Amino acid sequence: MDAPFLPAPYLEVLRRNAWFSALAPSLQQTIVRHATIRVWRRGEALFREDEPVRGLGVVLSGRVRFVVRHGDDGETVAHVGGVGCWWGLNAPRRGARAISTALADGRVQAMVLSTEALERIVDADPLTLRAFAELPILAAERMTRLIGELPGLNPDALLRARLADLAARTRTEAGLQGPVALTISQADLASMIGLSRQRLNQRLRALQDEGLVELGFRRIVVFDPIALRASVARSRRGWLRDGPRRRVPAAVG
Amino acid sequence: MNASPSVPSFDVLRRNAWFAALPTSLQESIVRDSTIRAWRRGEALQREGEPIGALGIVLSGRIRCVMRGRRDRESLVHVGGVGCVFGWGLVQPDVRALLTVTADTSVRALVLPRAAFERLVEADPRNFRGFAALPLELMRTLFRYLGELPGLPLDGQLRVRLADLAARVRAEQRVDGPIELVLSQADLATMVGMSRQRLNQRLGELQQQGLVHVGFRRIVVPDPERLRASADDVRADVAPGHAAPERVAPARAAPEHVAKRDGARGGRDRRGASAR
Numbered sequence: 040m041d042a043p044f045l046p047a048p049y050l051e052v053l054r055r056n057a058w059f060s061a062l063a064p065s066l067q068q069t070i071v072r073h074a075t076i077r078v079w080r081r082g083e084a085l086f087r088e089d090e091p092v093r094g095l096g097v098v099l100s101g102r103v104r105f106v107v108r109h110g111d112d113g114e115t116v117a118h119v120g121g122v123g124c125w126w127g128l129n130a131p132r133r134g135a136r137a138i139s140t141a142l143a144d145g146r147v148q149a150m151v152l153s154t155e156a157l158e159r160i161v162d163a164d165p166l167t168l169r170a171f172a173e174l175p176i177l178a179a180e181r182m183t184r185l186i187g188e189l190p191g192l193n194p195d196a197l198l199r200a201r202l203a204d205l206a207a208r209t210r211t212e213a214g215l216q217g218p219v220a221l222t223i224s225q226a227d228l229a230s231m232i233g234l235s236r237q238r239l240n241q242r243l244r245a246l247q248d249e250g251l252v253e254l255g256f257r258r259i260v261v262f263d264p265i266a267l268r269a270s271v272a273r274s275r276r277g278w279l280r281d282g283p284r285r286r287v288p289a290a291v292g
Numbered sequence: 293m294n295a296s297p298s299v300p301s302f303d304v305l306r307r308n309a310w311f312a313a314l315p316t317s318l319q320e321s322i323v324r325d326s327t328i329r330a331w332r333r334g335e336a337l338q339r340e341g342e343p344i345g346a347l348g349i350v351l352s353g354r355i356r357c358v359m360r361g362r363r364d365r366e367s368l369v370h371v372g373g374v375g376c377v378f379g380w381g382l383v384q385p386d387v388r389a390l391l392t393v394t395a396d397t398s399v400r401a402l403v404l405p406r407a408a409f410e411r412l413v414e415a416d417p418r419n420f421r422g423f424a425a426l427p428l429e430l431m432r433t434l435f436r437y438l439g440e441l442p443g444l445p446l447d448g449q450l451r452v453r454l455a456d457l458a459a460r461v462r463a464e465q466r467v468d469g470p471i472e473l474v475l476s477q478a479d480l481a482t483m484v485g486m487s488r489q490r491l492n493q494r495l496g497e498l499q500q501q502g503l504v505h506v507g508f509r510r511i512v513v514p515d516p517e518r519l520r521a522s523a524d525d526v527r528a529d530v531a532p533g534h535a536a537p538e539r540v541a542p543a544r545a546a547p548e549h550v551a552k553r554d555g556a557r558g559g560r561d562r563r564g565a566s567a568r
Contacts, residue, residue, distance in 0.1 A: 107439030110524030117439040131421075132428045138435050165417030172383060172424040175431040180381075180390055182434035187359035187367035187391075189441070190485030233442030 045071055049099045049150065055214025056097065056123045058177070062170055066160075069167075073156040079143035085126070088140045094153040095130040095171070098122055101147035102222055105139040116230040119144065119205075119223045123212030128175040130154050131161065131168055181208070188271070196274040198232050198242050202252065203268035206261035221259045228259070304351050305402065307466040308375045310429065311349065314422045318412070321419075325408035331395040338379060340392040346403045347379040347423075353399035354474060357391045368482045371396065371475050375464030380426040382409055433460070440523065447494055448523040450484050454504065455520035458513035470505075470514040480511070 045053075053059045059067060076099070079085055086093060088108055098120055105118040105126070117139055120126070129135040130152075152160075161168050181204065188200055206219040229239040243259065246252045251267050253260040261267055302323070305311045311319060328351065331337055337348065340360050350372060357370040357378070369391055372378070378401075381387040413420045433456065440452050458471040481491040495511065498504045503519045505512040513519055 107436070109440045110521065110527070113524060113527065115439055115442045117435065129428045129432060132425060135428070138432050139439065161421075165420060166413075168417075168420050168424055169384070172420075172427060176381065176384055176387075176427045179427050179431040179434055182431070182438055183369065183390055184359070185438060186434065187369045190367060190483060192485070231442055233444065 045076075045150075049076070049148075052099050052122055052213075053097070053150075056125075057211040057214065058125065058174055059097070060214075066167055066170060069160055070152055071150070073160060074150045074152040077149055077151050079147045079149075081143055081145050083143050085141040085143065085147070085149070086137045088137050090137050092127050092130045092132075092135040092137055092154060094151045095125065095127040095157055095174075096149045096151040097126075098124045099148045099150055101149075102144040103147055103149075104142045104144045104227060106142060107139050114140075115233075116227045118231070119227050121209065121213065121222055123209075123214070125174055125212075128178055130157055131171045192271070192275065194232065194234055194238070195242055195245075196271045198228075198234070198239070199246070199251075199267055199271045199274055201228075201232060202246075202259065202261055203264045203271070206264035206267065210264065219261045219264060221261060222257060223259065224257050304374055304465075305349060307464075308349060308377070309463040309466065310377065310426055312466070313425070318419050318422050321412055322404055323402070325412065326402045326404045329401055329403045331399045331401075333395050333397055335395050337393040337395065337399070337401070338389050338391075340389050342389055344379050344381045344387055344389050344406070346405045347377070347382045347409060348401040348403045350374055350376045350378070351400045351402055354396040355399055356394050356396045356479070358394070359391050368479055370483075371479050372464075373461065373474055375461075377426060377464075380430060382406055383420070383423045383427065429463075440520075443527050444523060445526055446484060446486055446490075447497075448526040450480075450486070450491070450494055451498070451503070451519055451523040451526070453480075453484050454498075454511065454513055455516045455523075458516035458519070462516065470512050471516065473511045473513065474509060475511060476509050 053067070053071070059070075062070075077096075079101075085096070085103060088106075100122060102119060102121050103124060103126065104116055105120065106114050107117045108114050118124075126141055127137075129138070157171065161171070185200065185204065189197070192200065202221070205221050205223070209215060209219050209221060225236055225239055225243070229236045232239065234242070243252065243254055246267075247254050249270070251262065251270060253262070305319070305323070311322075314322070329348075331353075337355060338344065338346075340358075352374060355372050355376060355378065356368060357372065359367045359369050370376075378393050379389075381389065382404075409423070413423075437452065437456055441449060444452065454473070457473050457475070461467060461471050461473060477488055477491055477495070481488045484491070486494070495504060495506050498519075499506050501522070502514070503522055505514070
């Protein structure tokens with residue numbers, strides 16, 4: 040893709056992204072030409088839940104936390120996305136509102152295609168909407184799979200499934216091969232799973248003992264997302280057989 | 293399976309929020325290019341892993357959407373009635389069905405074949421926007437559901453799932469007031485990962501709180517938003533430093549159906565289901 044106005048490292052981010060790299064070169068160029076680069080400081084909101092969606096964006100550097108409100112004052116972390124993570128997937132829908140709040144988890148640089156620019160692109164060639172629709176379709180597929188797996192999952196199995204999904208997603212977003220380093224705090228992961236940090240830490244150490252992950256400061260390395268995913272069934276069986284008090288159900292499953 | 297070119301009940305279609313929001317010309321084109329098809333109980337409308345051949349809207353009867361998932365463990369993802377749309381993945385080329393959809397009763401559905409869909413988009417590419425609204429809305433619903441689950445005990449998950457099902461029926465059938473879910477307790481138990489016994493207890497508690505009315509294969513939700521809000525009353529506290537109660541272990545909560553779903557014992561009639 041020829042886009043001299045976009046710094047080379049950012050072009051490389053886009054080239055590595057599975058969705059973007061599969062687009063027609065002409066559409067890639069159109070998106071980059073119409074998009075802008077924006078910067079947020081740590082803690083700033085890229086957008087807020089229920090506000091009108093202002094554009095389709097992709098993280099070029101840094102990390103974004105996506106938070107969902109529930110009840111009067113509760114909130115959970117729905118996702119933490121790094122380089123190559125897209126947001127505003129419902130931007131092609133007129134009048135769409137944000138389904139989460141996105142917060143910069145550190146300094147964030149992102150490429151943003153405003154809804155107005157997106158509309159201009161779609162108006163000029165309505166079939167480009169097919170390409171933009173692929174992002175929410177992939178997301179809906181991913182979420183449907185997770186919902187299908189959830190019933191009966193114990194917290195250990197849920198952690199394994201969620202980590203495997205995050206690693207697989209990071210691979211497609213950042214174009215990685217081999218081990219995947221998830222830059223996510225244990226506090227955020229605990230919120231995503233619905234565990235206390237203490238219990239999460241116990242379970243992560245059990246996964247480390249099994250050789251499935253390696254723990255570091257604000258990072259969890261998943262050696263093989265497929266092997267981790269396969270361990271979900273073992274965890275489920277161990278739990279079914281031995282009940283919730285065993286600390287490492289998968290290790291004995 | 294029968295095919296019939298007869299004109300569908302426009303009333304059912306107009307009650308569906310997605311269909312009703314389409315431009316009138318596209319509504320008419322869809323009806324013109326679709327057929328009404330019928331399936332007997334247990335027949336598959338669509339199978340997981342196969343190419344998606346059509347977009348359908350249930351006109352009568354009930355469908356089950358099942359995902360085989362990994363290691364051939366089947367999960368019941370959804371039970372849909374009149375107005376339920378299946379095959380939304382049709383909007384992308386070369387996409388295979390994520391779910392199997394089967395008829396849970398005799399089913400009639402309006403079916404738009406892929407070729408007809410492609411012709412509509414080719415004739416006027418702006419038509420694609422209407423079809424794309426389906427996955428966009430689904431993504432919004434699923435994201436909200438998954439965002440609410442962490443920290444919820446099974447009781448809370450049940451409340452959120454029932455509220456979501458009711459909200460979906462409201463969108464599919466434009467129902468005002470109380471919403472009747474035509475759903476067996478066995479199916480609901482599978483969808484939330486509870487034993488039927490526990491589910492029955494918890495539904496009894498919800499009924500006492502005035503949040504649902506339970507009947508034979510029917511659960512009436514008077515106010516979905518109130519039911520959803522009630523989930524936060526049972527939410528676990530997972531703030532740092534707190535020892536959050538873990539979710540009820542499925543082994544204790546649901547030995548019978550989990551064992552059947554996990555396979556080897558068989559026993560249960562596995563009617564497929566396949567829609568995306």
